[in-house]
Amino acid sequence: MRVVSLRRTALGWMTALLAGIGLAAMLAAYVLARGEASDFLDGQLRQVALNAGPGLPDADAPPAADQDPEDQLAVSIWKDGRLLRSDRGVDALRPERTGYADVVMGGEAWRTYATANGTTMVRVAQREVVRTEFARNAALGALAPLLLLIPLSWIVVGWAMDRVLRRLDDLVRDLAGRGATANGPLSPRGVPAEVAPLVEAMNGLILRLQAALDAQKRFVADAAHELRTPLAAMQIQVGALDGGRDDRRMALAGGIARASRLVDQLLRLARLDDDNAGSRETVDLGQVLLDCVADHVVLAHGKDIDIGVDIETPVRIPAVRDELTTLFSSLIDNALRYTPAGGQVDVTLRLRDGKAVVAVRDTGCGLPPGSASRLFDRFFRAAPPGIEGTGLGLAIARRAAERHGLSLTVENRRDRQGAIAEVRPQS
The missing domain is CATH 1.10.287 (Helix Hairpins)
Known part of the structure; x- marks a missing residue:
């Protein structure tokens, strides 16, 4: 039998997700950085061409290359200490030393490179914002796919865990239904x-x-x-x-x-x-009730209790006859024991919403307050002193009802003093 590992499944799907996100991030960063670099280098080529030949007309260079003014280079030339040219209105002061330097000109930060051969000095300057823009775009390009990691990880890992844990849901339902x-x-x-x-x-x-x-x-x-x-x-x-x-x-x-x-x-x-369970057969429910009432007629007459049965319509159900007899005999016997002399016990069979409902009503003492939660406990007796009993009648009745998929309820009557026990199919 193949055993699925929760740990290996989660790690496998997480690894696949991160690998996919990493590849997407790399591709996005490459595309964005290449686009920025292409624009910038195209501008550099154009600037070098224009500066290499002063006075030459601007050829049909693509407009996109100069769309960002900060990308343009500023070239300054000094010869024999005299400024020959200065671009972009940058500071015309001759640098004190050659090489790379970070300077502030015109209120902006510039990155410069200066070189000299004794009489001539050339300085090329570029705004620092260009480098910052490169770094920012590259970072955003790498971050954008990673921002999708959290919701995608919820979806992918959640889906993977759901597949693995679905069997646990079946296990819970199995336990709950036992x-x-x-x-x-x-x-x-x-x-x-x-x-x-x-x-x-x-x-x-x-x-x-x-x-x-x-x-x-x-x-x-x-x-x-x-x-x-x-x-x-x-x-x-x-x-x-x-x-x-x-x-x-x-x-x-x-x-x-x-x-x-x-x-x-x-x-x-x-x-x-x-x-x-015993062998089930199709049982006439009305006949079972008649037999149960007949078995208790002597006890009812001995206590001077009027017992009767009213069957509205014949009903046949699959059941174990002996267990069904035990169920209703226990309810009738319980009603007779709790009903004083001169009382009444009625057994009825009715159809409600197409389902058979058997009711056993008595005119006894009823249920004392607080006893409803323990009525079906074994050996629990809610009877007042003087009434004999073992506390097993309702427990037996409920167990027999459960074996046949029936619901048994016992409560006080609303029309008069007494109790009513009802047996109906579970909904």
Whole structure:
């Protein structure tokens, strides 16, 4: 598998960018400097020609050569101490020494060169601004392409880094979309070499976490399974005891019943936490609701609660029937436990915007303030004192809903006291 190095990619593209900018700068400086030098040297040729033959007419020299007056040479000649000629109105004082010199004449800086043979002295002068102009133009010519380096480097290097880091975006989306029970390793394909060790370490962590979760699930399932048999035996033995409605016997029987229910819920939760989903089939949602309500009719009548079901239209969905039954049975059982005698529990199936919505409404005590954020935590109970429960009903319901891509919400009713639980497809 080919591994892409983030460092080598960035350096490679940066080197290519700088090399291209350097070549462009060299070419631009060459073209600009050559143009300036050509204009200047053409002017020099013309000036030498005119000065070599005093009195000759100005030939058809190109006008561009003399467009810059400061480029022109100023020639002064002295013979036997007498000034024969002086150009451009420069200082007519005879220089004291020969050779190169920097002088100020007429308020301007000049670069001069003087030579003499005893009786005759010639001085050629040129403004310093010419040299400054050459240097400035050459510098600007070299700087102009370099000024493009910053925005071009942002574009080129940003594009190169985006290509390399695009795989990291895929990795982030993979991590964000994983559930708590996801155990597949992260794919290292296309990941930069510098990030590959991090991906390998994360894969190792995923494997260790999955092993710990599997061990926890096995423990809960095994413990719950092993507890079912002795609890069932205790129920039989308590039922066989003499003593009529002895309070201690009734309390013991109630405790065993609660323990049996807790074990049963733990087994359900362990099965729902298992990644191996059951076989799905097309399920009649309305029929599942009717069966769940029928299973709780005895409990509702025992508490003098009016329970009903209203199915607006038949709906069929792909689902695991047992898990769907667990979902709605948990919600109905929870509503019955929190509704006092004489209350009402209604189960409805409606279509909203073409999507099936199941609602379980009760007239119970409702949700206490501040409990909404913890409703689905395992073993959390928002019930007031005196109401039995294990705190697993809503946790089981939500886990079953998640396995079917459904959304479960529980909130207080707005029309009257009580709570409403709604199950709908996730948007």
